[in-house]
Amino acid sequence: DSITEGKLIEWTVAVGDYVEVDEVVARIETDKITVDVNMPESGTITELLAEAEDNVDVGQDFFTFEAGPAPEGGAKKAAAPQEDKPAEAPKAEAKKEEPKKQAPAAAPKAAAPKAAAPAPASFDSRQETRETMSTMRQRIAQRLKDSQNTAAMLTTFNEIDMTNIMALRNKYKDEFLQKHGIKLGFMGAFLKASTSALEHQPMVNAFIEGNEIVHRNYVDISVAVASPKGLVVPVVRNCNQMSMAGIEKEIGRLADLARNNKLAIEDMIGGTFTVSNGGVFGSLMGTPIINPPQSAILGMHGTKMRPVVTESGAIEARPMMYVALTYDHRLIDGREAVTYLRRVKDVIEDPSRLLLEL
Structure with a gap:
């Protein structure tokens, strides 16, 4: 990378x-x-x-x-x-x-009767333009295609009830902003949940190099961020050592640099795992492509009110989000992938698990 x-x-x-x-x-x-x-x-x-x-x-x-x-x-x-x-x-x-x-020049007043010819102009106005792909777009295209050609990619899905995490955010967002100077969003919670899941399933945090599997005892999560020149993926480093407030601050710092085209190369290099939030653009569901040489990527999607059957058998409208984990099946087995995604779901649906280290 x-x-x-x-x-x-x-x-x-x-x-x-x-x-x-x-x-x-x-x-x-x-x-x-x-x-x-x-x-x-x-x-x-x-x-x-x-x-x-x-x-x-x-x-x-x-x-x-x-x-x-x-x-x-x-x-x-x-x-x-x-x-x-x-x-x-x-x-x-x-x-x-x-x-x-x-x-x-073609519209003198004397020729007013000929003004009835706008219809053909609509055909004449049909144009195609060409532009050279930027270096960034060429390399993105090459890397994504290389990823498809190299990894045995498979995607597993789950859905998350966002009720509790949304209630937590609404309860503490003002106090959080006042104390930490950054808005309390959902990305910090998902990076924290992903970090916990990666520690429970370390193979998802590993990667293949030649005939070897490289394991890491740290978690550096790449976060997909929109910039004026396209999608960039800066890295939040040492997530396993950071609080949720620390993660939110770092995401905010990197996003601000991206918006102003001030990201340095050092901000982009590395990353052991990627989280991409297509939900901010209205995505309902999708299958993200792995960012090589990483072995997996988590895709977040839009939160929508959907009918849910509760444990008591009642049907309630709940804010639900589909999540997708694309992983390299050469390295990661289905059990590990599903368990990882289940861990993310459990933590987001019950954030107290992180406090109690459950």
């Missing part, structure tokens, strides 16, 4: 520019995020070893510089990027503005 290469999107400097330490020199797009490359120390750029759109490997040198103070009347930086950005904008606008300029 490491980053090995990326695409050089743009240079923000040119040869001869003097750049201060930590100023942005270039931007690289990986399969996970867009990364700013900063100047390691103040100096003058002497050579650019790669061009925009080139693929660059992690650790590769792609520019050189001469360290030192700014020269007398030093070269001004950022002239190149300012030219690059306007060059792209007119192209996008030209295609949109050309048909608009033709419309007024």
